[in-house]
Each structure stands twice: as C-alpha cells, then as structure tokens.
Amino acid sequence: MLPLPSAQQLRYLITLSELRHFGRAAAACAVTQSTLSAGIMTLERQLDAQLLDRTVGKKVVFTPLGQEVARKGRQALEALEAVPQLAAAARTPLTGPLRLGVIPTIGPFLVTPMVRTIQERFPQIVLSVTEDTTERLLEKLSLGRLDLLILAMPCLCDGTETLPLWRDPLQVIMPEGHPLASASHVSAEQLEDQRMIMMEDGHCLREQTLAVCRQGRGWDSSDENDATFTATSLHTMADMVALGLGIGVVPTLAIDNGLLSTHPVISRPLSGGPVWRTIGLAWRPRSPRSADFHTLAAAFSTLAPAAE
Known part of the structure; x- marks a missing residue:
C-alpha cells in the first residue's frame, strides 16, 4: 500500500503554493521555516517525486507535478476537514466559527444588521467578517479560508452553490x-x-x-x-x-x-x-453546513426592504 500524505504535509504544501514564500507560509502554518521545509521534503521522499524546482535560487517554483499535487491535496484536505464539520453540524447546528465574506458595495450597508441578526438569533455562532472584491472572496472561499459569502449577482460564481435573497x-x-x-x-x-x-x-x-x-x-x-x-x-x-x-x-x-x-x-x-442586482449567498458545493446556510438565508431575507 502506498504511503499516504498527512494532513499537515498537505497543509504545508498548499500554503506554500498560495503564498510562494517559505517564511510567510511557515508563519501562516504556525511552524518554523525549517519545519515546513522538512515536511515538504519528507512528502517528496514518500511520493518519490520532485514537487519544487530547487534550481532557481530562492524563488519558490513548483514543478508541474507539484502544482497538480497541491491542487489535489487541497481537494483532499477540504474533504478531510468536512468530516468533523459534518458531525458537528449534525450534533449542534448553527454553532461554532463562521467566516463570512462580503463585497465593499454591500458591507457598509448590510453587515451591521446581518451581524445583529446572527448575534440575536444564533448566539452560538462565532462570527468573523472579511470585506474584499468578489474575485478575491471567491478565491478565499475555494481555499477554505471563508465559509460563506454575501455577493451581488450576476457574478462569475462558478464552482459555488448560490442562493438569492432579494433584488x-x-x-x-x-x-x-x-x-x-x-x-x-x-x-x-x-x-x-x-x-x-x-x-x-x-x-x-x-x-x-x-x-x-x-x-x-x-x-x-x-x-x-x-x-x-x-x-x-x-x-x-x-x-x-x-x-x-x-x-x-x-x-x-x-x-x-x-x-x-x-x-x-x-x-x-x-x-x-x-x-x-440580486443580493445572495454563496458557499462551497456539498458543504456540510449547507443546511445552516439555508437557515441563515431565511433569517437574512427578513432584512430585505419592504416592497413599495
């Protein structure tokens, strides 16, 4: 049986592929640079494959195989992380951390009532909010750095599940x-x-x-x-x-x-x-928290302005 990469090894590789800098990647993983480097080298030995091109000096350059392994590793890590999330969602819906992303043309006008709604109706949710452009939020969502987005549609939201709230x-x-x-x-x-x-x-x-x-x-x-x-x-x-x-x-x-x-x-x-435009929510397909997001959507829909 082939040796399987550990979740930590995959996390090191994925973070390095995103940041392209050993020091910043190590800091993001809360380890030393030598620990991160050793973890990736161990992964290369396990796979008997070169994932980084070390002939280009200090630059972080992935081999084509390394890029593909990082992409597959991200998918595998997301699936692995979904297991405890699925169990937690089944045990206690609408609890725990919720990383919310919102675009700048919505955030200043809607974040306050949405946060208050969450605090009042779902006090067990531990909320954090990130404001950024649609493209960057979608990237962070795909990388697992955000859980739920508040967007304006139509938008290029391929690879997500979306739910409209109101026009x-x-x-x-x-x-x-x-x-x-x-x-x-x-x-x-x-x-x-x-x-x-x-x-x-x-x-x-x-x-x-x-x-x-x-x-x-x-x-x-x-x-x-x-x-x-x-x-x-x-x-x-x-x-x-x-x-x-x-x-x-x-x-x-x-x-x-x-x-x-x-x-x-x-x-x-x-x-x-x-x-x-249509204000709506977006999240990763097949998220174990999909039921939670539908419940939040119903709560957020009450914030829609009254029809004239």
Whole structure:
C-alpha cells in the first residue's frame, strides 16, 4: 500500500503554493521555516517525486507535478476537514466559527444588521467578517479560508452553490440641477453621452453598470476606458458626483442607508431592464453546513426592504 500524505504535509504544501514564500507560509502554518521545509521534503521522499524546482535560487517554483499535487491535496484536505464539520453540524447546528465574506458595495450597508441578526438569533455562532472584491472572496472561499459569502449577482460564481435573497434596484445619482434631475426615472438610453463615474476594476458593480449602459448603446472598450472616472468606494463615487465630475449608478441599498445624506446629490430610479442586482449567498458545493446556510438565508431575507 502506498504511503499516504498527512494532513499537515498537505497543509504545508498548499500554503506554500498560495503564498510562494517559505517564511510567510511557515508563519501562516504556525511552524518554523525549517519545519515546513522538512515536511515538504519528507512528502517528496514518500511520493518519490520532485514537487519544487530547487534550481532557481530562492524563488519558490513548483514543478508541474507539484502544482497538480497541491491542487489535489487541497481537494483532499477540504474533504478531510468536512468530516468533523459534518458531525458537528449534525450534533449542534448553527454553532461554532463562521467566516463570512462580503463585497465593499454591500458591507457598509448590510453587515451591521446581518451581524445583529446572527448575534440575536444564533448566539452560538462565532462570527468573523472579511470585506474584499468578489474575485478575491471567491478565491478565499475555494481555499477554505471563508465559509460563506454575501455577493451581488450576476457574478462569475462558478464552482459555488448560490442562493438569492432579494433584488436591489439600481439608481442614477447626479448633482442637483443636472439635466436628468427633472425626470422621474432615467432610462439606459438617457445615459448615452453622459460622463459616467464607475467603480474601479474588480468590483462587480462596475460590470453591472456597464451592462446597463450597453442596453442603451453598444459600448466598447474605448468607451469604458476613456469616457469614465473610477472610484474605489461608493462614498468616493458620491463625492465625485457632488463635484460635478459625472453621474453614477448605485444600488438602492446604499441610498436607503444614507449614502447621499451628506452630499448635494440626488437620485433617480433606473427604468428598463434588467436594472437591478440580486443580493445572495454563496458557499462551497456539498458543504456540510449547507443546511445552516439555508437557515441563515431565511433569517437574512427578513432584512430585505419592504416592497413599495
């Protein structure tokens, strides 16, 4: 029978493949650098295979086989870690650590009521929250560093299970006195020739805004790069709109939670379709905590704004 790698050896290898630095990988695993290096070398001897290319100096370079072993090892470690999680979930649902990820266009406006909901209804959950872009959160989810994500859809969420919570309509924000301010609604066609302020690359709201703009006209890459300003947050976008640099598209969730309260900026609903995003949850497929996440989704759904 072939010797099987230990969970610790796989953890060393996977962490090194993610961080590409022996010192940082050792710190992440809470061991010394020599311990981590020895563990990986022992794994290579067990497999009778070279996983790292040590001919390139101090750089961490994986061989093609090493990359594949790290990928398979990650899957194996996830499956192994799911065993006690499955037993714990069966014994005591909705308890223990929950690592929650949320995107920046949702976090400032929804984290507080969601955290309070968890604290009040599920006090045995030990919660931690990470805010990051959709792409980075999905990567952390796939690596097992997060358990559950709060995202805006549509998004490239392949490799996850998703559950929609509610629709969040998009609105146009503009300076007071803007020509579009007299309209009760703004259509996608009316955004033509407007100077748009968008979120920077990596934020899903940027792609959702571009999708709305394309409804009115055929935007190409030059339109997206040359005719827009970019913002790092919705609050920065509101600042830029107030300065008259352009108009923006923001979710109703942000407006209802005071985004424009300190700015001489007004909003108008977008008309046409689809002119909304969907707030939802995402988690790893076949997670042993899937039932917990459905229960949390039902609780979070009570936070949806009342239909007008």
